[in-house]
Amino acid sequence: PARHCGPASAHGPEPRRGRPRSAAAERAILDAVVELLEAGEPLARLSIERIARTAGVGKATIYRRWSDKEALFVDVLRAVEPSDPVVSGTAGLDDLRLMLEWVRTRGLAHRSSVFLHNVVAQMKSHPRLWAEYQRTVIAPRRAAMLEAVRRAVDAGELRDDLDTELMNDLFLGPVLMRTLHHPEAPLPDDLVDRLMHALLQGLAPKAQVAGGGPVTGPV
Structure with missing residues (x-):
């Protein structure tokens, strides 16, 4: 805005x-x-x-x-950030994709704005302010994404034998890694599509999956 x-x-x-x-x-x-x-x-x-x-x-x-002041500053940060994505509230993977794409574009906005970067950095040094931001902004966004994952499970788009929070973190984690912890990593337009494709196809070698071989490590 x-x-x-x-x-x-x-x-x-x-x-x-x-x-x-x-x-x-x-x-x-x-x-x-x-x-x-x-x-x-x-x-x-x-x-x-x-x-x-x-x-x-x-x-x-x-x-x-x-x-x-904490409540005011949280609204200020909301006002200068990209608007939250508009999702259907009924779709599963389609809504999840929209929310992941929003995280990607938000990361681009933070990279291009020294102002946004500085404000977020200052917020983290104020525990009450950061806690209020987490409670009123981050937590509702995470809840919305979890609901989209649950809708995808109900629609048969995702497995129903895995914890939904784990699946949510598998989708969200790579985007957050690139936007927050690896700021020099590219954020191309097709990042979310490639990420979702990789997760939905699975990361095990195709021959192993086709042959029904074991996947080592905890799931």
């Missing part, structure tokens, strides 16, 4: 004039936090007073929408 970047002075962005209301006020507050962070203000030093002044609203306007 587009972000408004106001003019910066020696003390950071100039505050907005007037007091916008409702949805406009919420947008002004989120934009104000982004502006301050882009101007180099660390998360730890951002106060509600400074955010309110920059947004041109009163502190009470902020507290009516967010209980504390």
Whole structure:
């Protein structure tokens, strides 16, 4: 989503004039936090007073929408990230593919944005903020992906004799490895399709699978 970047002075962005209301006020507050962070203000030093002044609203306007800074910052990160994928909620593998593709494109967005990279890095050094982000953003996304895996099992698209969380991790793990832990790894457009094909076909040699040979190691 587009972000408004106001003019910066020696003390950071100039505050907005007037007091916008409702949805406009919420947008002004989120934009104000982004502006301050882009101007180099660390998360730890951002106060509600400074955010309110920059947004041109009163502190009470902020507290009516967010209980504390942690909740506000999580919404800021949501606002600057790619929107969550729209899935059918009824399909199995098709929905799973859409969600994995979203993880891939999100990884590309983080690579191309120094701002996003810095904000996420700062969040990790604030335990309460990181825990709130995990609870309200990461956990629901994981739950949605697990539901897609379960729908795929019910539809006969995936095996029904394996733990669904294990299968979910098998699909998600390689994409997270490339986007989070191996940032120089390529993220080509066909990555998700190739990954899903490899997992669905199996990783054992074809001759071994055709001959019914044993697969060593725990499953």
